[in-house]
Every structure is written in C-alpha cells, then in structure tokens.
Amino acid sequence: SVSLLEPVQVDAYGSKMPLNQVASVSAPEPRxxxxxxxxxxxxxxxxxxIRxxxxxxxxxxxxxxxxVPIPDLNEERRNELVKVAGKYAEQTRIAIRNIRRD
Incomplete structure (x- = not known):
C-alpha cells in the first residue's frame, strides 16, 4: 500500500519534507x-x-x-515490521500526551 511510505521524510531544499510533497507514490502491482x-x-x-x-x-x-519492490513477508521481515509499528505507536502516544498536557 502507498501508505507504507507516508512516514518517509526527505532532505529536500534545505529541510526535511514529507515524501508526498516532493513526489507521488503509486502501486501499479501488488508487490x-x-x-x-x-x-x-x-x-x-x-x-x-526511502532506503x-x-x-x-x-x-x-x-x-x-x-x-520500490516489496520483499516477501517471512518471519524475520514480520518481526522488523512489528518493531517499526511499535516505534510509530510510541511516537503517537507521546504526541497525544503532549496535546493533553497543553
């Protein structure tokens, strides 16, 4: 899914920018x-x-x-994705805490 690349930040024009502000992402094939x-x-x-x-x-x-070919989902790859998802979940929890605090 194209949402896989949403969190990617690109060093462009002297600052960090979301990928969707410098390029368009599509999924012509499932993988x-x-x-x-x-x-x-x-x-x-x-x-x-991206790398x-x-x-x-x-x-x-x-x-x-x-x-960007999507690798097959084996156990090792699945564990990597669990770690990435956990990292994003923690960042979201921190953001919510900061909003509640303000």
Whole structure:
C-alpha cells in the first residue's frame, strides 16, 4: 500500500519534507510501489530517504522514477515490521500526551 511510505521524510531544499510533497507514490502491482519524483534533482535524496527509513525497502532509481519492490513477508521481515509499528505507536502516544498536557 502507498501508505507504507507516508512516514518517509526527505532532505529536500534545505529541510526535511514529507515524501508526498516532493513526489507521488503509486502501486501499479501488488508487490511494487513506484515513486515519481517531481524534481529530477531530488531523485537521489528521495531514494536515500526511502532506503534509510528503517522499513527494509531497497529502492531502485531510474531517473525520476523510483521502483520500490516489496520483499516477501517471512518471519524475520514480520518481526522488523512489528518493531517499526511499535516505534510509530510510541511516537503517537507521546504526541497525544503532549496535546493533553497543553
């Protein structure tokens, strides 16, 4: 699903930006995501951000089009995804606590 790449932050134009502000993400096949970068100069930064997002994905750049194959779901990969989901859940809990405190 394209929502898999929602948390990816890209170093673009001197600041961190969400991926959806520098590219469009689509899923032409069930096990493949494609990222169409709007500015060719940002393609390498987007590729690097996806690789370093901790999602276990290995993007393949082809100009402004980046193909992101989704690996098979084995036990090791499932455990990695559980850790990632736990990390995002904790960040959300902290954000909610901060909102309640204010």
């Amino acid at each position: 493949l995501l494609t990222v169409q970068v709007w500015d060719a100069g940002q393609a390498k930064a987007v590729e690097k951000a 370093e997002a901790g999602l276990g994905l290995n993007p393949q750049g082809e100009g402004t089009m980046i193909r």
